[in-house]
Amino acid sequence: MTQVPCPTCRGPSSLNRTNRWRPFCSERCRLVDLDGWLAERFVIAGEDAQDDASTDAEEAEQERADDA
Numbered sequence: 602m603t604q605v606p607c608p609t610c611r612g613p614s615s616l617n618r619t620n621r622w623r624p625f626c627s628e629r630c631r632l633v634d635l636d637g638w639l640a641e642r643f644v645i646a647g648e649d650a651q652d653d654a655s656t657d658a659e660e661a662e663q664e665r666a667d668d669a
């Protein structure tokens with residue numbers, strides 16, 4: 602049975618196919634790593650969302666100006 606250090610907790614993790622969370626040792630460690638990855642992606646997406654929000658606000662102001 603091949604064992605590697607779990608990327609999250611550095612504990613022993615099995616690469617055996619019976620370990621569905623490989624290369625992590627458990628579902629929790631796998632989710633922790635995924636959360637970190639998504640958090641980084643979320644920061645980038647959040648910046649994009651802010652840009653979209655400001656653009657929408659500017660467009661809304663222009664629409665109000667057209668009405669007046």
Ligand SMILES: [Zn+2]
Pocket residue numbers: 607608609610611612614625626627630
């Ligand atoms: Zn682990």
